[in-house]
Structures are given as structure tokens and as C-alpha cells.
Amino acid sequence: MSILSLNNVHKNFGETAIIRGVDLSIRAGEKHAIIGPNGAGKSTLFHLISGRHHVSSGTITFKGEEIQNRPPHEINRLGLARSFQVTNIFPRLSVFENIRCALLWSQGYGYSFWHLLGRQTALNDKTAEVLEQISLQDRARFPAGELAYAQQRALELGIAVASGAEVIMLDEPVAGMSHSEAENAVDLIRRITEGKTLIMVEHDMNIVFDVADRISVLVYGEVIATDEPKKIRGNPRVQEAYLGEVVTGA
Amino acid sequence: MLEVLTFATLNGLVTGLLLFMLASGLTLIFSMMGVLNFAHASFYMLGAYFAYSISLQFGYWTGLVFAPLIVGVLGALVERYGLRKVHQSGHVAELVFTFGLAFLIEEAVQFSWGTDTKNYQTPESLNFPLFTLFGQEFSAYRGFMIAIAIAIFIGLYYMLTRSRIGIIIQAAITHPNTVANLGHNVPLIFMGVFGVGTALAGLAGVIAGPVLTTFPGMALVLGSIVFVIVVIGGLGSLAGAFIASLLIGLLQSFAIASDLGMPDLLNLLGVEFARDHPLNDLWTLTLPQVGPVLPFLLLVLVLIFRPAGLMGKRES
Amino acid sequence: QAQDPVRIAFIDPLSGAFASIGSNGLRQLEFAADYYFNSRGGILGGRPIEIVALDNQQSPTETQLQFRRVLSEGIDIIFQGNSSAVANTLNDAITRHNRRNPGAEVLQINYSAVDPVLTNDNCSFWHFRFDAHAIMKLHVLTDYIAENQDIKSLYIIGQDYSFGHVVADTTTELLQQKRPDIEIVGSEFHPIGQVKDFTPYVTKIGSSGADAVLTGNFGADMVSLARSIIDSGLDMPIYTFYAAYDGITATLGEDAKGQVYLVHNEISNPLPTEERKEFTRAFKQAHPQSDVTQPRIINALRMVVAAMEEAQSTDPYDIALALEDMRFTNFSGEEIWMRADDHQAFQSLHISVHTDEGVEFDADNSGYGLYSIHHVPTEETIIETSCQMRRPRR
Amino acid sequence: MALLKKSAVWIVFALTMLILPQIFDSVLGISILNQMAIAIVFALSYNMLLGQGGMLSFGHAVYFGLGGFLAVHTLILIEAQVLTFSIVLIPLVGGLFGLLAALFVGSFSTRKAGTVFAMISLGIGELAVASSLIFVSFFGGEAGISGDRTYGPPFFGVEFFQDSEIYYVAAAWVLIATLFMYLFTQTPAGRLANAVRDNPERAAFIGYNARWVRYISFCAAGFFAGVAGGLFALNYEFLTEENLNAITSGRVLLMAYIGGLGYFIGPIIGAVALTLMNSLLSNYTDLWLLYLGLLFVLTVMFLPRGFAGLIMMHEVAWRRRTLKTLARPYLLTAIPASLFLLSCIGFIELAHLEGGSLSYLGMMLDPERPLTWVVLVAVVLASFFATRYSLPQLRRAWDEANSLRDEES
Amino acid sequence: MLEVNKLHAYYGKSHILQGVTFHVGEGEIVSLLGRNGVGRSTTIKTIMGEVAPHGSIRFKGQEIAGRKSFEIANLGLGYVPESRDIFPTLSVRQNLLLGMKSVKRPGRWSMEELFDMFPNLAERADVHGGVLSGGEQQMLCMCRTLMGDPDMIMIDEPTEGLAPKIVSQVSDLLREIADRGVAILLVEQKLTIALDISRRAYVMGHGKVVWEGTPAELLQADAVRAEWLEV
Numbered sequence A: 001m002s003i004l005s006l007n008n009v010h011k012n013f014g015e016t017a018i019i020r021g022v023d024l025s026i027r028a029g030e031k032h033a034i035i036g037p038n039g040a041g042k043s044t045l046f047h048l049i050s051g052r053h054h055v056s057s058g059t060i061t062f063k064g065e066e067i068q069n070r071p072p073h074e075i076n077r078l079g080l081a082r083s084f085q086v087t088n089i090f091p092r093l094s095v096f097e098n099i100r101c102a103l104l105w106s107q108g109y110g111y112s113f114w115h116l117l118g119r120q121t122a123l124n125d126k127t128a129e130v131l132e133q134i135s136l137q138d139r140a141r142f143p144a145g146e147l148a149y150a151q152q153r154a155l156e157l158g159i160a161v162a163s164g165a166e167v168i169m170l171d172e173p174v175a176g177m178s179h180s181e182a183e184n185a186v187d188l189i190r191r192i193t194e195g196k197t198l199i200m201v202e203h204d205m206n207i208v209f210d211v212a213d214r215i216s217v218l219v220y221g222e223v224i225a226t227d228e229p230k231k232i233r234g235n236p237r238v239q240e241a242y243l244g245e246v247v248t249g250a
Numbered sequence B: 001m002l003e004v005l006t007f008a009t010l011n012g013l014v015t016g017l018l019l020f021m022l023a024s025g026l027t028l029i030f031s032m033m034g035v036l037n038f039a040h041a042s043f044y045m046l047g048a049y050f051a052y053s054i055s056l057q058f059g060y061w062t063g064l065v066f067a068p069l070i071v072g073v074l075g076a077l078v079e080r081y082g083l084r085k086v087h088q089s090g091h092v093a094e095l096v097f098t099f100g101l102a103f104l105i106e107e108a109v110q111f112s113w114g115t116d117t118k119n120y121q122t123p124e125s126l127n128f129p130l131f132t133l134f135g136q137e138f139s140a141y142r143g144f145m146i147a148i149a150i151a152i153f154i155g156l157y158y159m160l161t162r163s164r165i166g167i168i169i170q171a172a173i174t175h176p177n178t179v180a181n182l183g184h185n186v187p188l189i190f191m192g193v194f195g196v197g198t199a200l201a202g203l204a205g206v207i208a209g210p211v212l213t214t215f216p217g218m219a220l221v222l223g224s225i226v227f228v229i230v231v232i233g234g235l236g237s238l239a240g241a242f243i244a245s246l247l248i249g250l251l252q253s254f255a256i257a258s259d260l261g262m263p264d265l266l267n268l269l270g271v272e273f274a275r276d277h278p279l280n281d282l283w284t285l286t287l288p289q290v291g292p293v294l295p296f297l298l299l300v301l302v303l304i305f306r307p308a309g310l311m312g313k314r315e316s
Numbered sequence C: 001q002a003q004d005p006v007r008i009a010f011i012d013p014l015s016g017a018f019a020s021i022g023s024n025g026l027r028q029l030e031f032a033a034d035y036y037f038n039s040r041g042g043i044l045g046g047r048p049i050e051i052v053a054l055d056n057q058q059s060p061t062e063t064q065l066q067f068r069r070v071l072s073e074g075i076d077i078i079f080q081g082n083s084s085a086v087a088n089t090l091n092d093a094i095t096r097h098n099r100r101n102p103g104a105e106v107l108q109i110n111y112s113a114v115d116p117v118l119t120n121d122n123c124s125f126w127h128f129r130f131d132a133h134a135i136m137k138l139h140v141l142t143d144y145i146a147e148n149q150d151i152k153s154l155y156i157i158g159q160d161y162s163f164g165h166v167v168a169d170t171t172t173e174l175l176q177q178k179r180p181d182i183e184i185v186g187s188e189f190h191p192i193g194q195v196k197d198f199t200p201y202v203t204k205i206g207s208s209g210a211d212a213v214l215t216g217n218f219g220a221d222m223v224s225l226a227r228s229i230i231d232s233g234l235d236m237p238i239y240t241f242y243a244a245y246d247g248i249t250a251t252l253g254e255d256a257k258g259q260v261y262l263v264h265n266e267i268s269n270p271l272p273t274e275e276r277k278e279f280t281r282a283f284k285q286a287h288p289q290s291d292v293t294q295p296r297i298i299n300a301l302r303m304v305v306a307a308m309e310e311a312q313s314t315d316p317y318d319i320a321l322a323l324e325d326m327r328f329t330n331f332s333g334e335e336i337w338m339r340a341d342d343h344q345a346f347q348s349l350h351i352s353v354h355t356d357e358g359v360e361f362d363a364d365n366s367g368y369g370l371y372s373i374h375h376v377p378t379e380e381t382i383i384e385t386s387c388q389m390r391r392p393r394r
Numbered sequence D: 001m002a003l004l005k006k007s008a009v010w011i012v013f014a015l016t017m018l019i020l021p022q023i024f025d026s027v028l029g030i031s032i033l034n035q036m037a038i039a040i041v042f043a044l045s046y047n048m049l050l051g052q053g054g055m056l057s058f059g060h061a062v063y064f065g066l067g068g069f070l071a072v073h074t075l076i077l078i079e080a081q082v083l084t085f086s087i088v089l090i091p092l093v094g095g096l097f098g099l100l101a102a103l104f105v106g107s108f109s110t111r112k113a114g115t116v117f118a119m120i121s122l123g124i125g126e127l128a129v130a131s132s133l134i135f136v137s138f139f140g141g142e143a144g145i146s147g148d149r150t151y152g153p154p155f156f157g158v159e160f161f162q163d164s165e166i167y168y169v170a171a172a173w174v175l176i177a178t179l180f181m182y183l184f185t186q187t188p189a190g191r192l193a194n195a196v197r198d199n200p201e202r203a204a205f206i207g208y209n210a211r212w213v214r215y216i217s218f219c220a221a222g223f224f225a226g227v228a229g230g231l232f233a234l235n236y237e238f239l240t241e242e243n244l245n246a247i248t249s250g251r252v253l254l255m256a257y258i259g260g261l262g263y264f265i266g267p268i269i270g271a272v273a274l275t276l277m278n279s280l281l282s283n284y285t286d287l288w289l290l291y292l293g294l295l296f297v298l299t300v301m302f303l304p305r306g307f308a309g310l311i312m313m314h315e316v317a318w319r320r321r322t323l324k325t326l327a328r329p330y331l332l333t334a335i336p337a338s339l340f341l342l343s344c345i346g347f348i349e350l351a352h353l354e355g356g357s358l359s360y361l362g363m364m365l366d367p368e369r370p371l372t373w374v375v376l377v378a379v380v381l382a383s384f385f386a387t388r389y390s391l392p393q394l395r396r397a398w399d400e401a402n403s404l405r406d407e408e409s
Numbered sequence E: 001m002l003e004v005n006k007l008h009a010y011y012g013k014s015h016i017l018q019g020v021t022f023h024v025g026e027g028e029i030v031s032l033l034g035r036n037g038v039g040r041s042t043t044i045k046t047i048m049g050e051v052a053p054h055g056s057i058r059f060k061g062q063e064i065a066g067r068k069s070f071e072i073a074n075l076g077l078g079y080v081p082e083s084r085d086i087f088p089t090l091s092v093r094q095n096l097l098l099g100m101k102s103v104k105r106p107g108r109w110s111m112e113e114l115f116d117m118f119p120n121l122a123e124r125a126d127v128h129g130g131v132l133s134g135g136e137q138q139m140l141c142m143c144r145t146l147m148g149d150p151d152m153i154m155i156d157e158p159t160e161g162l163a164p165k166i167v168s169q170v171s172d173l174l175r176e177i178a179d180r181g182v183a184i185l186l187v188e189q190k191l192t193i194a195l196d197i198s199r200r201a202y203v204m205g206h207g208k209v210v211w212e213g214t215p216a217e218l219l220q221a222d223a224v225r226a227e228w229l230e231v
């Protein structure tokens, strides 16, 4: 069953059309990768889905509700979380607080100013759990802004997945990581998205082919193919537009 | 009626352009360096005082040339030895710094020149009426003020759009290291911009001093209104500051000229209130009374409905 | 044998924007204390006067803090003059304090705040005023205007606060009685200290066809207004309360000669007595940059001391009783009467003009100064009061 | 036990407030303590905005003032026997009206942070001042309005004739307000305020509307500013335009900043320090505003994290128990540095002097004699270079005191 | 061209570079390899003067340790940072313009030429740098440095976030740069590319250079790769 579907979505910035009629349907529980050349509009697509940008036309349906042009916090509350290509965390809060804040809404605290956080055992345990998953437990008290880059990426991931949203969207989650770190990250992604829907943008083909159940290829604001990894690899249009010859060696 | 309109327009123009002289330097500093320079009006005051002292010895014209230079150098020194250090601690720190600086300059002025009003006069050579309209004189000095303000506008506009300085500074606000890595001497440029900005403030002081009286409170009177102009005009927009200055000048002079007020409105509505009505103060309010605070009302409204200002592209 | 000094507190702005007036007042008070008393063996059989200067920056809140300091130091006479707002809040505070602490009262010597309320509805047994209040001065000023048949229309402009309103309302009312033919062609209020450029107001004055302007403005608002009027080439008399000294005279200079008039309770050039001239010279010698701007401070001090001597006490209650109905001849040879009903001092009032002719004692060392041209004897300045004084029982 | 440990600091705080008026029991002492109490609540409320919520306000005095004005009006109503309740509750009245005003203004000003918010607060501040001068019947014009706190029903026999009686009311309110403001930082709303300050955009993607988060902090800050205003009304029994104008707003900004925005106790330190300076310095010199200005500028330059930050810098050395190794180097720098400061002050005062000679630190300085100046300048220069010379040793000692940790761990 | 000798650097109290020594010859492409966090970026930043250097750095025979960043840049050393740092409020064209040291002196590269090489950028020449896609920003950043006509550039992770096809374009560009006589110090995660184009390589570990040699030698040296590069 499709949990998220885009219907003829367009996005123009001024005169330029960036997203030019995207139809996409994500099945509940699948791991879906979006690949495509630089500037194809992958991140823009994420922004449209998550509410950061308004669509120019078209509809986006999430769990039966139209969500295009709704403010991001509302979309998030429906159960859709995301990470960013450029690290986007709360730099002066501690790592622990970063995660705990990310948990607050889903744990039903709302804008409460009558709960004392120190006493919310369940919440704090859950935070510790997430920290362990992203292997930052020994950095818990550190200001997030002082973490090393790779750790910040891990935190970025942690904030996105903490709330336990059903759909998780990750924009280049392993960019800038070394091989080994990337492998850890992929493990982590697998673990935490277990039983959830994952939408991921990534340029590292090894990871994409490794993780994804299905892949959509976005070129120039249009989806030129959506299919299983094997078929995508063999698709000549994809080869030509995106993979080039480099990947054949890999 | 025609008389009222003409004068209101003329006065509004002069006030507006005077404000623009002051606002131009602040736009430069505020929008390019991102520094909320609370001491800007204090540099304006310094300009007036230096010019006053110089004019006692060497006459007005020498003051016109040297006072802004002195103020500019002072500004550059402030940037070099104060702001630059504070810059690392962020915008709020810069703000508090300039806040303290404004305080300090005011006290220093009182310390060195005393708290009396200073007898700083327009130059003899401009002491004649340029023209007489409906029996009132328009002094040549006011004409001179208009000319200088327009010259500043053109000069700055040229500098900002035709040279790379503008984009270098804009880039350097957010990424000073990167700009330095491209081979630009960022600190020097910042110092220069701050110096030029404060020199402009000084120039405004030299020119406005004789008209608006030179006294230790002269900075306070203008302190916040320049911010209002820069923000209403839109951060980073010289044209915006120009338009906002004129707008505010005209707004104020028309408010003063109008003589309208709540009583007229009530008359129109046919309502009347006794003098001891608890809201009597409101029912008797007139436009001239509130004229000087109208800019702040405008500021709030503009920010609510158009946070980027009239011509601004970015919000902060 | 050094005796305990008699300590008097002086609370006025000594720093900040209004410092010049406050410090100048302090200079005069200290000088007068030395000149008349300390250099002549003190008072009450040899006690020197000590002035304790406390800075309030002309802020009501700071005044409260300094008031508490006064209490802490055990001082019970406070001189204060600048800003009616400060005087009013101080009056309230002192009244409250004295009611709550019988036996430890404090006396307020108001040498300059002119809000009529202080000796009318809000009068207090513990408050004495040594300056004529606004309405008294306006009686004199409007009489003077009324006599001038050239004036057919008047423009009133003032700062938008209580004093400004009192000036406008009273002037309108009085002229209505005295010269109903004078048209009030404009009555304008502008925010205090906020106007950058007075030209728009002045054009309005010009367009109104007024023959004269009357204003209660002080400080920079006064100078800027007068300069704007002059710069616009309007050649009309400007009637004022505060257009002299502290740089104002120098700034008005030649351009304003004969155009700016001032109503006040102290006679200016030519100084009437040798004593006054002597005093002025001595003061000038000690403080070359300052002027004797407020003889009422000196009057107040001398009257308070006279009251002490009369009562042979420094207790505020005794001083107050002695001050009531006191008649005292000051250094200008004028008699001052302190009315017991409202603690308002009465003395002759004068109108002076800004000029350099006949000015022996100039202001701001500018060569220009005030020349008194019109004198109103004490009897004619007396007006009624609405004061219902509550007298403490002892 | 854990509870005791947690509340220890609060107990100390409360005890300190109880003991202080016993030591400084003059009218002046009590007056300064009362001032501090007001300033502490006000500065802490300001920090809710700037330090914790990242909202730079130039008009926080509006809520202080409005709360205070309403509090005075309530006093007047109590005096007129329209209302009857104990005046110890007046700060609550102030708080509620501060809150009301914040609810209104916040509804449009918290949409954005940064310059937009700052400038709206500036505009609102100016408008509030203008209206306070225009609506004389409510605000009393420039003379303000005054009430009398002694007409309420006695509170356990106390009628509040004296400031010292008010002090205990104020102290109680300081304790309550500080506690609640502290607890606020520990709630989701308080933490989210930090998050939104750091990165409002990301907050949206974890389900929060940045505007609401700001709005809540803003209202809470308005409430506590109003409480402070109510305390002011109780202590001084009057309010004027001055209490809601830009100078008051600026002062609270400075207090919070100088104290240290990043620390909860920062504003408390700032409030205490500034109040002290304000009430003590002005007695010694007319130039105290000049020194105050210098102090601000220097603090911003050299102590970017405020006094609290300066204290916290020593935390490591304290825990490492190496603090005492710093004593000597500090002293070595402090001697020439204070000499430098003192001689500079002497120089300034002497230059400011008009006539006579200056009695300074037990010496008589005569400005007429050139020698005075020569010596003074010599001392200024010598102590300046001595200070500079002593700095490297301090820095070395400092590094040493703090780096021991590395070797150990 | 560049000689680094016993270079040390610190972040606060942590000693990151502990005596790094290497050199880059004229027109050479040299790779600096190593695991994440060994301090490769720090090395470059220290050379550039962004991190305080302790030790000797000589560029074109001049000692540059302790000089200001802009002076170093003006000597002809270019730097493409890992964080890209596109100026978000400036247009692509203005970003490039900023890269030039002087508007008058033409260098090896002109804007047109670079636009030809990266048509993506040409198309977006007048939009704000901040809205560029991640990959576009990387290209812009590199072009911006080239506009300054450096004699040597140091590039940190140039292929990060680039689509595979563009990656190969980038390695072509690097060769092209070297062909025009510009030396390159390359920090690159993707070993294949790094070894493919560079003449020599250094491997860093624990803040020091632990191995040096040619790509071919590195491919042979399994032990080195295992210990210092792979996990």
C-alpha cells in the first residue's frame, strides 16, 4: 500500500522549473532510494514533501491526507521525519538535549511548561537508547556544535529517527564519511528503519544498491525510472544520465 | 492649502534628506557588516562637536572637511581595537559594545565640551535666503544640505554597485575565513567600511549641527530613528534607506502640518465626549502631537506585514 | 573648636544630559553657603553649613534612591529644583515618609519646580517653594502681552507634558479675559526632547500669521525652536520661561537680539544693589565659566538659615513653622514673602529681554544677557491657592 | 538526600537573603537590597528572552512598566477600598498584566527572531513611552502615578510602613520567581526555547512551531517582568514613564549581558553588580557614567561571557584543586593593573577638576603644578607596561593550572 | 613549490598535527591520504593560516608560517575547503567574481571557460549561491578558487556528494588544472580517484605522515593500506 504519493508535483523557482511533474508512490515499509545527477532536484523534492518549500502545483498525499503546502511541523507530527544534506542540528545544546528535544513531540509533551524533564524517566531512557544506537552515548554531555563532522552526521541521523516516525527521509546520510564509517552508518540506518519506510538520497551507489528495495531516478526534475535495483543498473537511460562509466567498475 | 502642502513637502524633504545622511552611514555598516551600531548617532554628535571646535579656529569650511575625517579615523580605530575583538562573540556582543560606546561617547563629549548647548553656527557665506515663499525664507544652508545628501546617495550607490567591495563585505560577514582564503584582506576592508560609515555620520553631524543645535543630547534624539529608517527601508538597501528617509521626513512634516486629530474624526462621526471622560486623552489626540512617534508605528507595521522592509531582500 | 555642621542635601542632576543646570545650581548653593555663612563664622553660633550633593540624573527613580540615602545619613533638609516630575514624586515620598515616621521628618526646599499643583492641590506642610509657579508667571506674561497693542494674534507651542499644557491652557484663559481680541492662532504640543527639526512647526507658525509666539520649552527644545524661528526670517517676539544661560544665550547670540523675552522672579541687568553686584563678581571670580543663574537658590538658603536662627533649631518642624509667613529682603533688595497657607514664596516678577545693550553682567561669557524691562511688584503677583494644608500635630 | 543536595543551593540563596538585611540594616542598605531584588527578577526574566530564547529585545521595560503601573493602580484601588487584599500579592497583579501585555504583543512580534523581533520590540517600546505621556489619566504623564502600600489589610500584623518590611516580601518573591524561572528552563518549553534559539528551522522538522515556542517564552518573560514591576511599585509606591522607557530596557539588557547570558545565575550577578555600582559609584564622582560606559565596553571586549563566565572559567582549576597555584600570578598582575586603573582614574578626575585641588586616595593633587601631571603620566605608563609584562606569567600559570587534567586523564 | 617541515597544530588543548613533513613539487598532483579525523583537513587549514601553525611552511621559497590567510592566498596558493562555503546571498557569478584577486589581471582561467566546463553553473549563473544543489556548490567552489589564478591549489574532498558521472568530470578537471602548470595537493576519500591521478601520495596517521610513495607502490603495500587506510 502506498503511504506517500506525489501526484504531478511541480516546483518553480521564479522562472526556472526545478521539479517538472513528479509522480512517485512510496510503499509502506519499503526502502526507497532516489538517485540522480547533481542539481536534479532530489533535495528540493525532499523539501517539498517535508513542507520546507511550497509546491507550485500538484498534490502530495501522506497516509491519505494531502500535505502539500502545510507547515513542516504539522507534517512532522503526522509521522514524517527527515535529515538534511547540510548538517542541521542544535549546536549549543548538548547531544543528549538534541535527541531529547527530537523526542518531545512524539512522546506527547507538546509545548508543556509543567513537566520537569529531569523526572521524565521514560523519556530520558528513550533518549539514552537512541544515543546508544548512534554510538554517541559517551558524548552525551558535549555541545553538539563541538562534535567532529562524522559524529555530527550521526547526530543528524539520530534527530531524524528519534521520534520513531513511520516515514524517514535521509538526504545523503553518509556524505563525507570514510568507508568504514559509512558502513557503520548503513548498519545503523538499517537497524533504526527496521519496519519503517525509508526514503533516501545518496550518491554512493554501493550503499544505494545495498540498502534499497526500489530506486527512483530523478533527472532534471523528472522521474525517469522507478524500479528494483537490478533493473535500474541495467537501464541504459539511467546509465547515460547518471551512472556514467565509473560505477561499472565498482 | 497650497501653502501648507508646499511647506510640508519642502520641510519633509529637508528632514528626510538630513535623516538619510545619517542613515546612509548606518546602512553601510548595518547592512554590510551586520553590526547594529548603536553608537552611530554618537559619531554624528562627535562630528558636530569637532566641527564646532574647528570652526572656532579655522571657520566652517575647514570643519566640514576635517571633522568627518577625524570621526572616520576614530571610527576605524574603534573597529580595529574594539569591534574586531568583539566580533567573535556574535551580534549581541557587538550590539552591547556599541551600546556601551554610545554611552561612553556621550559622557566623553560632556567631559570635554561640557553639557551646555554649543554656539555652532551656519557659515556666513550661506547665510542668505535662497528663496522666499509665502513670506517665509528658505535658507541657502538648507539648499546646501539637500545637495550634500544627494551627492552622498549617488556616491555611495556608485561605490556599492560598481565595485566589488560590496560583495566582498557581504560575503565576509558570514564567511570571513573563506574570503580571506581568496586573497582579500577582510579586516582592512571592515575597518575601512566602519571608518567610512562613521565618517558619513560625522559629516551629517557637521552639517546638521548648526541647524538642529549642538548639545550632548543630540545623539539620543536621533539614535533610534536611524535604525527605524534602515529597517523600514530594508537591510542592505541604500535605495530603501533613501526612500524610507524621505517617507519618514514627509510623514512627520505632514503630520505636524495637518492639524487633524481625533476631535475631527469624532466630529465627522458626530460623536462627542465630555472633557472628564476617562479616555479624554485619546479623544483629544492630534496628529502633530504624535508626529514624532509615527515612524515607530510605521516600523512595527512594516515589520509585521513585510519583515524584509520596503526594498530589502533578506530579513536579518 | 569645630562644631557639628548643619547638613543640607542637594538632589539634582549632576551627571547625564541635564547635568549643566544641576551642577550650576550646586555651585551657586555651595558658593552662597560659603559666602554668606561659612566664611562669616557659620550659623547657630558657629556651625558650618555642609552641602551634601546627590546626583539624581533628573530621574524620579534615582531621586527615590537618593532620598533614602538622605534618610540614611540623617539629613533632614533637601534642596531640589529641576523637573516638576521629580519634585512631585519627591513631595509624595516625603509626605508619606513624614506621616509614617513622626519625629524623623524631612523638609523639601523646592527652588525651581514650577508645577502649580505643588502649592495647590498637592501642597504639603513639608514643602516650600521659592520660585513663582507657572500660573503666577503667566499672569505677568499675559499682562505684558495684553499691554502690547501690536499683538493681535498669538501662537502657543510647548512640550507635551503637564507644564506645557498648563502654559497653553492658562495663557488661553487669561488672554481671553484680558484681551479677547487677541486670537490664539495655534496651540501646539510636541513630544519632549524628540523633535529633530523644528522647521515644520515654524512654517506652521509662519503660515498662521501670528504676531508673537509663547512657549514654555526648556533646554535644547527651547534653543532649536528659537533658532528655527529666527532662521526662517520670522521677526516676531518670542515669550519664554527658560531661554537663557547654560549655552542658550550664547547660541541665540546676535540673531535673537531683542526678540526673545523671558519671565522670571529675579531681576537682571541692571543689577539693582551693590550687594548683588558684589556677589555676582565674587561668584564669577570663583567660577569664571558659570553665571549666577538662579538667585532663588540663594534666597532659599538664606531664608532657611534665617528660619533656623529664628527658631534656634535645625528641626524641620521648627524650621517650617519659622518659614511660614517669613518676610525676607534678598540681595537684590526685594522682599520675599512666604505665604503660610500654601508655602509659596512671593516676590516681584520681571520680564527681561535677550540683548547686549546695557548688559553689564552677561551670560555664557557671550556679551549677551538679560535686560529687565518690566517689573511687577509683589502684591500684584499674589494669586489664590486651592491648598488645604494638613498640618501635623505636635 | 539527593533532594537535599539539589535544594542546597536554594537554601543557601534563601539564607543569604535573610541574613543580608541584618548586616546592611540602614535605610540605604535596605534600599539597595530592595533594588537588587527587583533587578534580579527583571534581569532573569530578560534572560528568558535573550539568553535562552535568542530574542534580543529593546523594549522589555514595557512589561515591567505596565505591570508596575497596574500594580500602582491596584494600590490606589485598595486605598479607595474598592479592592481588599493583602499587598503582598501585588507582584502577582503586576505579573498578570505583564503577561497580558506580552500575550498581545507576542502574538505578532514572535513570528520571527533576529533583527525583526529586535526592531519590533524597539518600536513597541517607543510607542509605549509615547502613549504613557499622552494618556495622562492612566499613566500620570511625566510625573507618573503614585499609590500607598499601607492601606491593605495588615499581613500578619505588618502594615508595611518601612522599606525593611517590604524587603522580606520582595525576597520571598525573588525566591519564588527565581525558582519558577529556573524550573521553566527544565521543562520541554524551556528546552525547546534553547533549540529554537539555536536553529528555528530544524525545530519545525521535529514537530515544533518555532513561533509558538518563542511565544511561550515571551509570555513567561513578560509575566516575570511584570512581577518585577509589581515589586517596584511596592517598594517605591510610584511609577513613571521612565520605568518603561528605552533606558530601563537598555539597562536590563546590560545587566543580563554583563552578568553572563549563558548561565542561569549570570543575570543575578549582573543585577547585583550593576545595582551596587549605580548606587555607590555615583556618590564618589560626577564622572561615574563615564566609568560605567568604560566598564561595559571593556567587559564586552574581554569577558564575552560576562562575570558568570569569568567565574566559570575557574571551574576546571577548582575541580583540579589547582586554584591556589593561581593566587600568586593573579596577585602579580593585579598589583600593577590596579595601579594602572587608579592612576588613570586619577588622571581623568584631575582633568575634570575645575578649580581647587583633588584629594585622591589620601593625597592632594594640585592640577596647577606641572609636576603632578608628570608624575601621574609616569605612573600610568609605568603601571601599564608593568601589567603587560606580568601577563605572560599569568597566562603560563593559567595554562598549567588547567592542563594538569590532560596528563591525568 | 610547497615544503612543510615538522608542522604542529592544536585545537585548544588537543594536539592534532604532531610534526607533519611533506612537500609538493611544481605542477605535481600529490595526495594526502588517511582515515577520517587524522588531520588532513587540519593540515591544509594550517598551511592556509586558518589554524595557528607551529613549524615551518615554505611556499615558493618563502616562509609563510604565521602569515595572514589573505597574504598566503595572494602569494598564489588556492584552497578549496571541505565545507565549500559558498556565499549564499551572492549570485553564482558574484561568487566567481569574488574569487578573482584583481579584476584587471587576466589569469589562466576565465569565467567563460569555466562555464563551458560546467554547464550546470552557466545555467544558474544568476541565482543565489545558497540555493545551489550540493554538487553544484562543490563545482562552484572549485571554480571560484581557480578564478584567483593560483599556482598551487589545495583541494579538500572535491568529489564528496557528487554524482558518479560528475566525479569523473572532476578528475578530468584536476588533470587539466595540473596540465596548466598548477600544482595540486589533494585530500580525497575515494582512493581509486586519488591514486588514479596523483603522482605521489602521503599517508597520514596519528597526526604524522607515516608513509610516502607513488600510487603504484601504495597499491603494492597492503600492510600500509590495511593499517592506515582501511578498517
Ligand SMILES: Nc1ncnc2c1ncn2[C@@H]1O[C@H](COP(=O)(O)OP(=O)(O)OP(=O)(O)O)[C@@H](O)[C@H]1O
Residues within 6 Å of the ligand: A013, A018, A036, A037, A038, A039, A040, A041, A042, A043, A044, A045, A085, E124, E127, E131, E132, E133, E134, E135, E136, E161
Ligand atoms: N530556492 C531556490 N531558488 C532557485 N533555485 C533553486 C532553489 N533551490 C534549489 N534550486 C535549484 O534547484 C536545483 C535542484 O537542487 P537540489 O538541491 O534539489 O538538487 P539535488 O538533486 O539535491 O542535487 P545534489 O545531489 O547535488 O544535492 C538546483 O539547480 C538548484 O540550484
Ligand SMILES: Nc1ncnc2c1ncn2[C@@H]1O[C@H](COP(=O)(O)OP(=O)(O)OP(=O)(O)O)[C@@H](O)[C@H]1O
Residues within 6 Å of the ligand: A147, A148, A149, A150, A176, E011, E016, E034, E035, E036, E037, E038, E039, E040, E041, E042, E043, E082
Ligand atoms: N574546530 C575544532 N575543534 C576541535 N577539534 C577539532 C576541530 N576541527 C577538527 N577537530 C578534530 O581534529 C581532528 C582532525 O580533524 P580533520 O578535520 O583535520 O580530519 P580529517 O583528516 O580531515 O578528517 P575528515 O575526513 O573527517 O575530514 C579530528 O579528531 C577532529 O575531531
Ligand SMILES: [Mg+2]
Residues within 6 Å of the ligand: A042, A043, A044, A085, A171, E133, E134, E135
Ligand atoms: Mg541535494
Ligand SMILES: [Mg+2]
Residues within 6 Å of the ligand: E040, E041, E042, E082, E156
Ligand atoms: Mg577533512
